[in-house]
Amino acid sequence: MGAITFGTDGWRTTLEEFTTPRVRMVGQAVATYLADEGLEGPVVVGYDARESSRGFAEELARVLCTNGFDVLLPQRDRPTPLVAHAIVERDLAGGLAVTASHNPPEYNGVKFIPDDGAPALPEVTDAIADRLADPDPLPENEHGTVREVDLVTPHADAAVELVESITGDVDLSGLTVAYDAMHGSGRGTTDALLSSAGASLEGLRCERDPTFGGGAPEPSPENLTELVGVVTDDGGPELGIANDGDADRIALVTPERGFLDENFFFAALYDYLLEDDSGPAVRSVSTTFLIDRVAAAHGESVREVPVGFKWVAEAMADGDALVGGEESGGFTVRGHVREKDGVLIALLAAAMHAEEPIDDRVDRLLAEHGTVVQDKTSVACPDHEKARVIGALEERIPDAVAGTAVEDVNTADGFKLQLADGSWLLVRPSGTEPVLRVYAEATDGDRVDELLGAGEELLEALV
Structure with a gap:
């Protein structure tokens, strides 16, 4: 269970970690969560174009079905937003999408979408994570059905x-x-x-x-x-x-x-x-x-x-x-x-x-x-080290970056340093990859490069 963690947009990892038994555990956790919340309607399970995605979607459908839920599947891989739309349009209990989005083909992932069609908030994904368990099927006469539907039209x-x-x-x-x-x-x-x-x-x-x-x-x-x-x-x-x-x-x-x-x-x-x-x-x-x-x-x-x-x-x-x-x-x-x-x-x-x-x-x-230029870069950082590095950064926020005074620090997500010339530098942990993101915005590209370089130097001393 420790290998299953829900980040910025669901659980996403390499296929070495994204295995059928773990996917089935997620399916059981979602089924238990929906039952505990009193949500009894059908569930849609979508999937992307990866080689393994249809098979994982069918595994999720099977677990949900044996927990008493009717399941809707698209005829082929379809965009995640169509899954979200179907939840609202069909008044479903929720949905799952098997996708690793923009990650390379050696990745896959799964995200849960609640009955309002919006991304699940942490209290929901935490509740699902708390319910991770091996499948626990109901008697066969209580199983739901699985059928293919048109999500496109x-x-x-x-x-x-x-x-x-x-x-x-x-x-x-x-x-x-x-x-x-x-x-x-x-x-x-x-x-x-x-x-x-x-x-x-x-x-x-x-x-x-x-x-x-x-x-x-x-x-x-x-x-x-x-x-x-x-x-x-x-x-x-x-x-x-x-x-x-x-x-x-x-x-x-x-x-x-x-x-x-x-x-x-x-x-x-x-x-x-x-x-x-x-x-x-x-x-x-x-x-x-x-x-x-x-x-x-x-x-x-x-x-x-x-x-x-x-x-x-x-x-x-x-x-x-x-x-x-x-x-x-x-x-x-x-x-x-x-x-x-x-x-x-x-x-x-x-x-x-x-x-x-x-x-x-x-x-x-x-x-x-006025002109604005923005760019970003990444600094490699294992997932288990991110919290330590961000914590250490809090003690090392500089008074100036690339020769310009820091006027304000926004801590909504990592640290966003707003500078006296109107430019800014943001450092935050990625929720989908083992990296720390560095963003900068200024009025020209040279200045952005300078800020990104300063951000990288700040992090490399801590990673």
């Missing part, structure tokens, strides 16, 4: 309805989009949604490959060079869209900028939504202050939360936020399930772009609010 209908409520009729005819599925579960889902709205699609890596081409399905600049080349080529598609392995995150590529910084897209999305609506934004502590400037220009506010979409989702509910997001490319909007959704946001981004090129909106925002 209801989610697509809801996405179109929501985007139409924001933009008017969704008509992408005349828009050419290059879509990179990165061999993940967005293939046949995100591209199909865009095509159904009228867009002309050019597909990249839209075939299932459980090895993801030998890399990680992480939609980062270095992994999207082909998509960038296609979109920035003269006469190429007008917009590039990529999803990570389970399509809950999105990356955009534009003709002018190539890979579009997720912070810039977040600011552009919020600004676009505020043209005809109102409401605060929720952003993680690692996300740009440009969101705050856009909010202030519209008389709105911003709520800053720790990294992890569960905190974004919780704050969105508390404050009726218009949009919530993270610099890693996870977003959702008011009126949708409170879980990041790279499929819905792909349709919304394309509709935005069809009205006005996203580059033009970003140019306007930067001209009004």
Whole structure:
């Protein structure tokens, strides 16, 4: 049981640790938790495109079924946000998604999604962890059923309805989009949604490959060079869209900028939504202050939360936020399930772009609010050492970083040092990998590199 720990977004580890007996223990823990909470409805179990994911999903379904729950499975691997949507749309007791998201193929994972469709908060995952045990089946006459269902159509209908409520009729005819599925579960889902709205699609890596081409399905600049080349080529598609392995995150590529910084897209999305609506934004502590400037220009506010979409989702509910997001490319909007959704946001981004090129909106925002540059790096650190290092860092917070005084220290998630020149440096433990993350934001790239170097030096003395 000690090998099963729930981090930022569920339990995720290498296949050496992610074994069938342990997965079955998680299934039993979820079944016990749901029974203890008096939740008796069906449970949906989704899964991503990894070689082992369907088999693990069937193991979870079997354990839930023998505990008396009816179980719904998709016909094939599908995006995690479709699982979250199905929970709310079908009024289910909850759901599980077998996925390691953007991690390499030697990883897998499982996350529990409660009956509100939002990511599980620690009190829920702690309660599940407390119930880890070998399967304890009921008598056969009390078993539930397992059946396959369509998760795509209801989610697509809801996405179109929501985007139409924001933009008017969704008509992408005349828009050419290059879509990179990165061999993940967005293939046949995100591209199909865009095509159904009228867009002309050019597909990249839209075939299932459980090895993801030998890399990680992480939609980062270095992994999207082909998509960038296609979109920035003269006469190429007008917009590039990529999803990570389970399509809950999105990356955009534009003709002018190539890979579009997720912070810039977040600011552009919020600004676009505020043209005809109102409401605060929720952003993680690692996300740009440009969101705050856009909010202030519209008389709105911003709520800053720790990294992890569960905190974004919780704050969105508390404050009726218009949009919530993270610099890693996870977003959702008011009126949708409170879980990041790279499929819905792909349709919304394309509709935005069809009205006005996203580059033009970003140019306007930067001209009004000032240039920002953000980047991040990682310092290797075993999981069992993270708490010690962060604790030691508390005693070594400097008075200045890279020659600039520290004006404030935010401890919502690790340590965010806000500097006198408006730049900042954040150090926090990763919840999904054995590393410490270092983030920095400033007005130019050289300054960001300087801050990241200072952060690495600070950590390397402690690790």
